[in-house]
Amino acid sequence: MNDQDMDLKARLVQVGVDLVTEEGTQPLTLREIARRAGVSHGAPRRHFPTHLDLLSAIARRGFEDLAARAAEATEGRTDPRERLTALARVYLDFARTRRGMFELMFRHDLLESGRLGLRDTSLPLFATLTELVAALRPDDQDPRILAGALWAGLHGVAQLWGWGSLRLATGTDDVEPLLRATLDAHLGPAAR
Amino acid sequence: MNDQDMDLKARLVQVGVDLVTEEGTQPLTLREIARRAGVSHGAPRRHFPTHLDLLSAIARRGFEDLAARAAEATEGRTDPRERLTALARVYLDFARTRRGMFELMFRHDLLESGRLGLRDTSLPLFATLTELVAALRPDDQDPRILAGALWAGLHGVAQLWGWGSLRLATGTDDVEPLLRATLDAHLGPAAR
DNA sequence: TTCAGCGCGTAGACACTGTCTACTCAATCC
DNA sequence: GGATTGAGTAGACAGTGTCTACGCGCTGAA
Numbered sequence: 001m002n003d004q005d006m007d008l009k010a011r012l013v014q015v016g017v018d019l020v021t022e023e024g025t026q027p028l029t030l031r032e033i034a035r036r037a038g039v040s041h042g043a044p045r046r047h048f049p050t051h052l053d054l055l056s057a058i059a060r061r062g063f064e065d066l067a068a069r070a071a072e073a074t075e076g077r078t079d080p081r082e083r084l085t086a087l088a089r090v091y092l093d094f095a096r097t098r099r100g101m102f103e104l105m106f107r108h109d110l111l112e113s114g115r116l117g118l119r120d121t122s123l124p125l126f127a128t129l130t131e132l133v134a135a136l137r138p139d140d141q142d143p144r145i146l147a148g149a150l151w152a153g154l155h156g157v158a159q160l161w162g163w164g165s166l167r168l169a170t171g172t173d174d175v176e177p178l179l180r181a182t183l184d185a186h187l188g189p190a191a192r
Numbered sequence: 193m194n195d196q197d198m199d200l201k202a203r204l205v206q207v208g209v210d211l212v213t214e215e216g217t218q219p220l221t222l223r224e225i226a227r228r229a230g231v232s233h234g235a236p237r238r239h240f241p242t243h244l245d246l247l248s249a250i251a252r253r254g255f256e257d258l259a260a261r262a263a264e265a266t267e268g269r270t271d272p273r274e275r276l277t278a279l280a281r282v283y284l285d286f287a288r289t290r291r292g293m294f295e296l297m298f299r300h301d302l303l304e305s306g307r308l309g310l311r312d313t314s315l316p317l318f319a320t321l322t323e324l325v326a327a328l329r330p331d332d333q334d335p336r337i338l339a340g341a342l343w344a345g346l347h348g349v350a351q352l353w354g355w356g357s358l359r360l361a362t363g364t365d366d367v368e369p370l371l372r373a374t375l376d377a378h379l380g381p382a383a384r
Numbered sequence: 385t386t387c388a389g390c391g392c393g394t395a396g397a398c399a400c401t402g403t404c405t406a407c408t409c410a411a412t413c414c
Numbered sequence: 415g416g417a418t419t420g421a422g423t424a425g426a427c428a429g430t431g432t433c434t435a436c437g438c439g440c441t442g443a444a
Contacts, residue, residue: 053214153348156343222431231393
């Protein structure tokens with residue numbers, strides 16, 4: 001489907017997704033999006049009351065994309081540990097290959113404005129994470145806490161690695177050891 | 193020392209620190225800082241070539257503050273596990289009580305511009321983290337990887353908790369369980 | 385003592401941003 | 415067929431960061 005075939009609302013979001021994917025968050029202004037969609041800068045207002053609303057719609061597409069990749073990466077696998085590893089790798093890959101989108105998705109003002117609807121965007125993914133953790137550590141404490149700590153660990157690796165902090169601090173050029181260390185810490189060392 | 197006694201360069205940074213502490217990152221514009229420092233909007237340019245340079249100087253003060261708090265919290269303690277717990281708590285406390293500053297310190301554009309000088313700001317703290325981790329897990333793999341994963345875990349908890357994501361996902365109103373889960377995961381369960 | 389040089393702050397312009405309001409204009413409906 | 419309405423246009427407005435020309439007081443050398 002061509003961009004021109006969509007109604008403006010969908011087109012604006014699509015333009016935004018493309019823009020943030022190709023050029024990052026910096027040029028993601030209301031006026032630039034309108035320009036690339038071929039409409040005047042006032043047009044988006046008919047569909048998104050404010051710039052933040054449009055950005056939220058774009059970020060939501062990022063969460064959908066992430067969820068889709070997670071589903072794709074885990075389908076066919078049954079071993080919980082394997083599924084969890086695949087999930088973690090998808091998360092880190094996403095942060096690395098779609099930097100701009102990842103940055104947008106976790107922008108403070110977006111998250112805090114409540115427009116993103118975390119219930120729809122990240123909670124489903126977190127639920128499967130919790131299930132897998134519960135399956136791997138059945139006798140332990142509240143799996144939501146364990147899953148939360150694991151999620152935080154992965155997210156932290158994704159962020160700090162993206163900024164180069166971890167690369168600098170650990171002196172390695174590969175995220176893989178950090179990924180393995182995080183998973184091992186939370187799930188116990190992997191079986192060989 | 194009164195603000196008026198400092199030269200403008202130091203005054204601008206101090207005004208910025210106060211401003212971001214009291215009102216967050218949103219009003220932290222070049223012109224607003226100049227206004228509160230009682231000078232014209234062009235004055236900062238004599239001391240900071242660009243807005244980002246001024247923000248970096250402000251953020252650097254945040255890193256210094258964090259390091260000072262970490263030193264204060266660990267002094268007098270000798271047990272590595274205790275020191276590590278105190279360190280972690282300082283990190284989470286800082287993120288919670290100085291939200292605006294924490295947000296500024298880890299702004300993408302600041303970190304990526306290279307102006308912050310991670311070598312001076314975060315590496316010293318990371319070095320002590322690595323030492324403590326090495327002391328607690330002497331026989332294991334590269335302590336820098338382990339310490340990196342732990343740091344990432346703490347940072348992730350700080351971020352996701354601040355955004356409310358973890359509160360929502362885990363269903364608790366207290367970070368403490370997440371802190372303990374993170375430490376236990378990376379260091380083994382605490383001795384009783 | 386005078387005067388050039390300079391450090392440092394002022395004032396205004398510029399291009400850009402997000403928001404708001406008045407307007408056009410085609411499609412729809414009674 | 416004329417009124418209504420939805421959707422996009424065009425321009426104004428206040429705010430932003432940056433840049434440039436200007437001024438003013440201090441310093442140091444002749």
